[in-house]
Amino acid sequence: MTRVALIAHDDEKPEMIDLVRDYEDELARFDLVGTGTTGQRIMDETSLDIDRKQSGPLGGDTQIGALVAEDRMDGIIFLRDPLTAQPHEPDISALLRICDVHDVPLATTRTSAEYVLDGLVADYED
16 A cells, blocks of 8 residues: 655745545545644644654654655655744655655645655555
C-alpha cells in the first residue's frame, strides 16, 4: 500500500488541513503517517486515520526519516514555514537529505504537494 507522511509547521497546519480535505478521497486509499500534532489535527478535522509518530520537537520527523531509510515511505508532504519557523518546529534538512538519498519525493509547498499526490494517485491506480 502507498504510504505518505504528512508534516506541517504550526503556521502551515491550516493549509495542510485544506490540502488534505481536497484530497481526502484519494488519501483514504493510502497508509498515512504524520507527526503528532499535525496527525491529530488531520484526524480531528477529517475522517482519515493517521499513524501518529512523536510530535516534531520530540523527533517525529526523525521517525519518519527512519521509515524512508527502511524503504517504507512513498512520499512526504512537509508544509513548512520558510520565514517564521519556530525553534521547536522540526528542521527539514535531515529529512530532505534522507529523501534525496532514497529517491523519495518530498513536497514543501501546496503546489508541489499537489504534484506529488497526483503522481502517487496515478501510480496507485496503475
